[in-house]
Amino acid sequence: MTAPILILGTGLAGYNLAREIRKLDKSVPLVLVSRDDAPFYSKPMLSNALASGKSAATLVMKTAERMAEELDARILARRQVTAIDTSARQVSLQDGEVLPYRDLVLALGADPIRLPLDGDAAPEVLSVNDLDDFARFSARLDGARRVAILGGGLIGCEFANDMLARGIEPTVFDPAPWPLGRLLPEEAGAYFRAGLEAAGVVFRMGISAIGVDRQGATYRLRLSDGSVAEADLVLSAVGLRPRIGLAEAAAIQVGRGIVTDRHLASSAAGVSAIGDCAEVVGLSLPFVMPIMQQVRALAKTLTGTPTAVSYPAMPVLVKTPALPTVAAPPPAGLAGEWVLTHPEGGLEALFLTPDGSPAGFALLGAATSRKQVLAASLPAWL
Amino acid sequence: MKTFQCIVCGFIYDEAAGLPEEGLAPGTRWADIPDDWACPDCGVAKSDFEMVEI
Numbered sequence: 001m002t003a004p005i006l007i008l009g010t011g012l013a014g015y016n017l018a019r020e021i022r023k024l025d026k027s028v029p030l031v032l033v034s035r036d037d038a039p040f041y042s043k044p045m046l047s048n049a050l051a052s053g054k055s056a057a058t059l060v061m062k063t064a065e066r067m068a069e070e071l072d073a074r075i076l077a078r079r080q081v082t083a084i085d086t087s088a089r090q091v092s093l094q095d096g097e098v099l100p101y102r103d104l105v106l107a108l109g110a111d112p113i114r115l116p117l118d119g120d121a122a123p124e125v126l127s128v129n130d131l132d133d134f135a136r137f138s139a140r141l142d143g144a145r146r147v148a149i150l151g152g153g154l155i156g157c158e159f160a161n162d163m164l165a166r167g168i169e170p171t172v173f174d175p176a177p178w179p180l181g182r183l184l185p186e187e188a189g190a191y192f193r194a195g196l197e198a199a200g201v202v203f204r205m206g207i208s209a210i211g212v213d214r215q216g217a218t219y220r221l222r223l224s225d226g227s228v229a230e231a232d233l234v235l236s237a238v239g240l241r242p243r244i245g246l247a248e249a250a251a252i253q254v255g256r257g258i259v260t261d262r263h264l265a266s267s268a269a270g271v272s273a274i275g276d277c278a279e280v281v282g283l284s285l286p287f288v289m290p291i292m293q294q295v296r297a298l299a300k301t302l303t304g305t306p307t308a309v310s311y312p313a314m315p316v317l318v319k320t321p322a323l324p325t326v327a328a329p330p331p332a333g334l335a336g337e338w339v340l341t342h343p344e345g346g347l348e349a350l351f352l353t354p355d356g357s358p359a360g361f362a363l364l365g366a367a368t369s370r371k372q373v374l375a376a377s378l379p380a381w382l
Numbered sequence: 383m384k385t386f387q388c389i390v391c392g393f394i395y396d397e398a399a400g401l402p403e404e405g406l407a408p409g410t411r412w413a414d415i416p417d418d419w420a421c422p423d424c425g426v427a428k429s430d431f432e433m434v435e436i
Contacts, residue, residue: 012390019430044424045392061389061432288391288424317391317423369403372422 003100004029004074005302006091008081008246009107010038010064011130013275013291017105018071020299028303030073031099033091036132038064038077044288046134047158048319051165056135084250086268103270103302106247106258110240110276110286115150119211121219125150125234128159140233144168148221148231150209152179154318156237157192160201161320171202171229173209173221183316183327185338188349188362195323195365204229240286242277257284262308262382264298272298280309281382289314313378315361315371323364326371328378330360343367350374386412387434391424394434 005021007014010032018030032038040062045052049059068075080094090100112127128137141147147163149156152174160170172179178189179196193203204223211222212234221229242257253259253267257279264272264280273279274294276286283290293309300307318325329351330336336353346365353359361374383398395401395415400408404422406415412433419428 016390016426040389042388042390042392044390048392292390292425314425372403 002029003089003102004031005103005105006099006101007032007105007107008091009109009275009277010034010036010040010067010075010077011107011109011275012043012288013109013295014105014107015040015067015071016291017107017274017295017298018067018073020295021302022071024299024303026072030071031076031101032071032073033076033079033081033093033099034064035080036078036130038067038075039131040067041131043130044317044319046128046131047155048162048321049134049138050141050162051321056131056138059131059134081246084246084252084271086250086252086271089270101270103272105298105302106266106271106273106277107275108243108246108258108273108277110242112236113239113241115209115236115238117209117211119213119222121212121214121234124214124219125212125236127236128155129240137235141166141168144232146171146218146231146233148173148209148219148229148234149237150174150234151237151239152176152203152205153182153237153239154180154316156235157196157201158319159235159237161196161199161322164200164322169200169202171204171231173204173207173223173229175206175208175224177205179203179205180318180325180327183318183329184325184362185340185349185351187338187340188347188364191347191364192320192323192325196320199322201322209234240276242279242284244277247271247273247277255279255282263301263306264294264309272302274298283311283381285311285314287314287316289316309382311381313375313380315375324368325362325364326368327362328360328375329362331381334359383409384412385434386431388421388424388426389430389432390426391421393421393423395431 039060083092149172152172163170208224244254247258258273297307297309315328346367348367349362351360386395400406400410
């Protein structure tokens with residue numbers, strides 16, 4: 001029997017790759033390994049689960065058993081990978097099992113970045129990056145009235161908006177001058193902030209947390225401007241760091257993420273990387289659309305048709321019902337300027353290069369209806 | 383009229399509302415959307431959607 005395609009990770013990248021492979025090849029052996037229970041769920045729904053009345057249990061769309069059946073795959077849940085041997089083409093698990101592979105795909109995901117907070121309650125600060133995290137978070141949310149959110153990016157703002165559905169008062173802290181700083185130009189950031197404030201979200205911009213102390217049943221945050229704030233729960237959402245440790249220990253080239261070419265191939269023969277752990281020709285894009293582009297290309301490559309990944313312009317949806325927002329930021333460092341227009345009930349920001357061609361946009365409120373038209377006018381990233 | 387949900391990103395297609403900005407008029411049946419149509423939010427194929435009970 002031939003060695004299988006071995007996929008490490010059962011998040012959106014790992015499972016969607018397996019689904020795409022099965023569309024092309026019904027018989028190649030597939031093995032997936034997960035450190036959690038390997039349920040199939042929609043990760044973007046974690047940050048709007050409260051408003052849609054979902055729990056960690058009801059977010060699960062398919063169990064590992066059902067996925068194993070549908071994919072005709074062996075799925076190893078609650079298992080830890082300890083090492084990759086790229087010359088012997090095998091992976092070792094903590095319990096001693098050794099898994100051989102024909103091709104190995106690293107779909108390991110990313111870890112939430114932890115701020116260097118001091119104080120006795122710093123370890124109790126939560127992050128939500130997977131379903132297990134969400135289960136812990138929602139258990140702690142019962143009875144919480146004031147929640148402090150560290151980080152005013154996409155995830156922080158989505159969770160803040162979602163908590164309003166449960167009557168919670170969220171306060172967002174971020175050292176940046178305006179929320180969604182990586183996605184929106186300043187004026188659009190101000191417009192976004194006003195939209196969420198009107199719905200009940202409090203923003204404390206230009207301020208970061210230094211420490212978190214226990215104070216009876218609540219927490220006391222010490223802030224960079226010398227003030228303090230109280231909260232029943234502290235959620236950290238300051239970004240993600242690709243999981244590169246396993247690859248690095250196996251002498252696979254890493255940068256910010258696991259370095260790959262346009263074929264998603266790493267520096268080691270037979271090893272690919274996709275999703276939040278990967279740095280594809282210099283780009284780490286922790287969003288769903290790039291993952292779908294990657295898995296379609298890699299599934300073809302692994303079933304005999306080498307295919308380079310293409311990235312069309314991929315707008316990022318910010319799921320904040322208080323002010324729906326879509327952003328397709330221009331490539332970093334590109335010369336140009338933002339041009340703003342104010343349609344009724346919204347704001348449209350278009351990034352134009354010196355020759356007048358569009359290279360990015362931010363659409364807020366009613367302007368989001370222009371998403372499809374404008375996305376089609378943007379140049380591809382890859 | 384039925385509702386369909388993308389199992390990857392949670393996007394919902396409501397037949398009654400259609401998706402006018404994508405050229406799908408209100409009332410467009412799921413079955414009448416071309417097979418090469420993809421989720422506007424995350425790009426998954428039409429075959430990866432599932433019907434949601436309403």
